[in-house]
Amino acid sequence: MIFAKGKLLPDSDRAKVLAGLETEINATRMSRTLLPETVLSAVDALGRRLRSGELDALAAQVLPAGELAEVKALLCRETLEEKLDAELGPDFLRPREFARTTAHILPLGTLLHVAPGNQLGLGLYSVVEGLLTGNVNLLKLPRADKGASLAALSLLAEEAPELADFLYAFDLPSSETEDLKALAALADGVVTWGGEGAVSALRELAPPGAKLIEWGHRLSFAYVSGYADKDRELAGLAEHIVATGQRLCSSCQVIFLDTEDLGEVCRFCTEFLPWLERAASARTGPGAGAQATLSGRTALLERIVEGRAAGEAHFPGRGCSVTARPDRELELSPMEGNVLVKALPRAELLPTLRRQKGRLQTAGLICAPAEREALTALLARAGVTRITRAGDMSASFPGEGHDGEYSLRRYIRIVDVEKEK
The missing domain is CATH 3.40.605.10 (Aldehyde Dehydrogenase; Chain A, domain 1)
Known part of the structure; x- marks a missing residue:
């Protein structure tokens, strides 16, 4: 028409x-x-x-x-x-x-x-x-x-x-x-x-x-450096990831942790997976969970075949998954509720994110209240154009830029x- x-x-x-x-x-x-x-x-x-x-x-x-x-x-x-x-x-x-x-x-x-x-x-x-x-x-x-x-x-x-x-x-x-x-x-x-x-x-x-x-x-991510209200913040992030299917420019593709410890990354994956499963269980539509599972497993198999999965730890869930990767790059996730988790200490945050200059958009920040101002300033200097709470990454706010x-x-x-x- x-x-x-x-x-x-x-x-x-x-x-x-x-x-x-x-x-x-x-x-x-x-x-x-x-x-x-x-x-x-x-x-x-x-x-x-x-x-x-x-x-x-x-x-x-x-x-x-x-x-x-x-x-x-x-x-x-x-x-x-x-x-x-x-x-x-x-x-x-x-x-x-x-x-x-x-x-x-x-x-x-x-x-x-x-x-x-x-x-x-x-x-x-x-x-x-x-x-x-x-x-x-x-x-x-x-x-x-x-x-x-x-x-x-x-x-x-x-x-x-x-x-x-x-x-x-x-x-x-x-x-x-x-x-x-x-x-x-x-x-x-x-x-x-x-x-x-x-x-x-x-x-x-x-x-x-x-x-x-x-x-x-654009690419968006969550950054975790402590908590103000852990349960509420992790639930909000999980619901955001599932609700958007990670298809939007403002969707979380990678969860970065303010740490150098890969063991802490794996522990976070184990802890976060139940939150993601709860959010995924509320997803509606025929075959939605099956499609999410297929997307995650296809991405994993492709990386194994291509020899790029060394050092990874994959945590499959019902209709979702969490994958710990040893590198520190911001990249596109397998989407549909399949999220990547990586270590990124704040001292390396700016030089790492600058490698994606011009493609950065939203950072969903989870941290202790006393840290929020300093981390917000650091993310802004790195080139991020929107900084929100993790559950609000894809929300629209009156007066915001694009x-x-x-x-x-x-x-x-x-x-x-x-x-x-």
Whole structure:
């Protein structure tokens, strides 16, 4: 399906829509200004409808309950006003006066959003960010969306018909590169949520003058150096690992212990496994536990065959596993509730994490209260962009940046106009 000019159209109309899209976009940008208040009112109304359960049946097909709740919480006036204030200032539309020039803040122009497949609500939220900054938005839907984003965009245009000229969405497979290239050619900025392969592919498609705005894959971890409330903290970390399936950029891939003792690493694995099993036992869905077990054992067998499993200790559980590894590198885990545990004394934390510079995201910190400030500062210096409690690693917080940046600032441009003498 296609969403264009406030209407849902069949995919058979794609060629016709693409052929006239540049003319439509140019007409909108020449004559229309989209004010934040219009967007805030419409998104707030959409959020209320979502929170009333209007789209729950459809959204539940593509979003886990936790992610759906976060999307609903983010789509409200108060949260978005805080975002605008934090990222652009309370009066960002007001021109800035300087001695010889006036600086005007304008939209980047037209944004192509390539939505991720692992967090389906991000496509809609990315478009909302584009609307808040006054841009025309083209959304390439992920394959697994199943109409949820199209339904939300329809409701948004229903709440504020003036948004219709700024919203387009295409259920377009990535294999159809010519149509993707046609969309990219219209964009002043290409917003991509994906790994290195997806980013490289878009670099090939985007025209030279387009700004490539990458929200690429990141790696996150937990760091354990003592406890404030051991049972609560380990339970929270286990529930986070299982609930996210370790598929998100903010998911815990490795648990680092502030120690040099590999024996302590193995003792932690033995202690943590029951917490992970309890969390895994609450997992729902056909074959979820079997898939987790298969992922863990496949990863172990591959490492054995490749001769990379020397020194490892594997602790299998029911629908999950914990693996102690002797190295100190941050890496991707086997996922699905199969977590890695390694020693990383704080004296080696910064030089070790710096080897993943540009790919770091969230650190879930578990430590004694007296240590929290110092360890937080050390993690921040190492390049981590989010520091949370371990159970909250994938929670969204109003006003937070994204991968160390304020996203709205990447969707605007500054136009300097010389003053009359």
